[in-house]
Amino acid sequence: MEKQKIITISREFGSGGRTIGRMVAERLGYTFYDKELVDHVALESGFAPQYVEEHGEHSPSKSIFSYAFANQSIPGVMNGLSTADFLWNVQCSVILQLADKEPCVIVGRNADYILKDREDCLHVFVHANKDFRADRIVRLYGESEKSPKSRLNEKDKRRQVNYRHYTGRNWGESQNYDICLDSSKLGIEKCVDIIVSLVQE
């Protein structure tokens, strides 16, 4: 296996994929792109970071609004694309540029698909059972009006739809990744060890 210079981590909400990505990047001395990626995309697209964060990997909950917005866009700026499609294009371009720059770990943003043709990428998917994820999102993000499980279901659904729409693939299908890990079964630390060992050998 060629030396893996780029690691993409796709993850179910609450599975600890982001934490795993950060720990892997620290252990390998790779640049870590999560929020940092959002800032890059915000800068390139002109959208607010919060908007990119919310819509970059989720299907819009009100897609009609998204198209209405597109129709009012300034010609030549968004080329008549919907805001979602425009954001997707910017995201693709930013991810391709970053991957060319230096060894890095990229969390989310369908980077597994965007970088699928590079040989020097390791594509990881992290998932976990619902109890583990529900417990984790409450500890990390606090309570909300909705139950933790309905928050998970909603986020899962929006990521699935977004992924399917832009990649034509099914979210979480093992064949799209080099390795898929259940963090609730294996533990966060062990997931980190396995990924690091795949790059270091």
Add this chain to the structure above:
Amino acid sequence: MEKQKIITISREFGSGGRTIGRMVAERLGYTFYDKELVDHVALESGFAPQYVEEHGEHSPSKSIFSYAFANQSIPGVMNGLSTADFLWNVQCSVILQLADKEPCVIVGRNADYILKDREDCLHVFVHANKDFRADRIVRLYGESEKSPKSRLNEKDKRRQVNYRHYTGRNWGESQNYDICLDSSKLGIEKCVDIIVSLVQE
């Protein structure tokens, strides 16, 4: 993570999953069930091993024949079940018994689903790209009239349909497994190392 006494290995045809299973069993000193499982099921069901081998994890290519056969079955022996359903029942019962007996590695036969409620099981899925698999089946099983890729497609399809029918799940969906590995990317030896490390730690 509790000590994993049972390892189930589900695999795409030609991915090397069986080889990985055998090597893992040797390294851990676990009993290995592949052909041996077929013999157990054959003994319990009264079918020929070759029949069990061919139909135990593949949807019948001629399902009408399978039901016609069932109608002619001796009452009380197959309880009016189709041969496929009867075989499935025997397979479930044999796998549950074997898992209770001693630490083991079980390849295929939807054992991941049959043993899904046991905490002491590690469920592994092995997949690989089509070129790797096509090359491997020609080396291991020789040429045939059909092209290697159409042999793969046919076998994949039959396993998918069988798995879906008996488990209600989608074949290869990462969430059904504790770990999924691309043997064409990671290499057979590395897959073995990872699985062994998950049991030994």
